[in-house]
Amino acid sequence: MNALLIIDMQENYFEKHGYNREIIPKVNRRIEAAVTQKELIVYVKNIAGTEFAEGLHVVSGDVFMKKAPDAFSNPELDTFFKKNKVTVVEAIGIDGNCCVYKTALGAVRCGYETYFNPECVGAKSGAVKQKVIEEMRKKGIRII
Numbered sequence: 001m002n003a004l005l006i007i008d009m010q011e012n013y014f015e016k017h018g019y020n021r022e023i024i025p026k027v028n029r030r031i032e033a034a035v036t037q038k039e040l041i042v043y044v045k046n047i048a049g050t051e052f053a054e055g056l057h058v059v060s061g062d063v064f065m066k067k068a069p070d071a072f073s074n075p076e077l078d079t080f081f082k083k084n085k086v087t088v089v090e091a092i093g094i095d096g097n098c099c100v101y102k103t104a105l106g107a108v109r110c111g112y113e114t115y116f117n118p119e120c121v122g123a124k125s126g127a128v129k130q131k132v133i134e135e136m137r138k139k140g141i142r143i144i
Helices: 011-015 023-036 075-083 099-109 130-138
Strands: 002-007 040-046 063-066 088-094 113-122
Touching: 002 023, 002 099, 023 040, 023 088, 023 113, 040 075, 063 075, 088 099, 099 113, 099 130, 113 130
Parallel strands: 002 040, 002 088, 040 063, 088 113
Antiparallel strands: none
């Protein structure tokens, strides 16, 4: 089973922290594709954040909270994936230089084949830093 993991797409990150809203339609298109492909769609929210970003398609009730950048710091996420026989994880959302990056590394540590989709990942600097992408490649994360 493939899982699409949507990280920190919360309203306050756009309002207060300056992330570009142009990422929302890109994430929505990926969510729509995941629905068509019958992938497991899971959302992760930072406990310090607010509700989901305005306009984000929320198509499942599978929502996990996190306190640390790596969503797998919440052991319930890994348990849920194992219960649902997930073997492949694609990480998208914000921020690609921190939380999405750390979660992708966490997915690898938990034994998942992991993908990082820069088109559906926002970053404060406007783009995911090349050094972050290279580090992910070294750890076995596939860049789409």
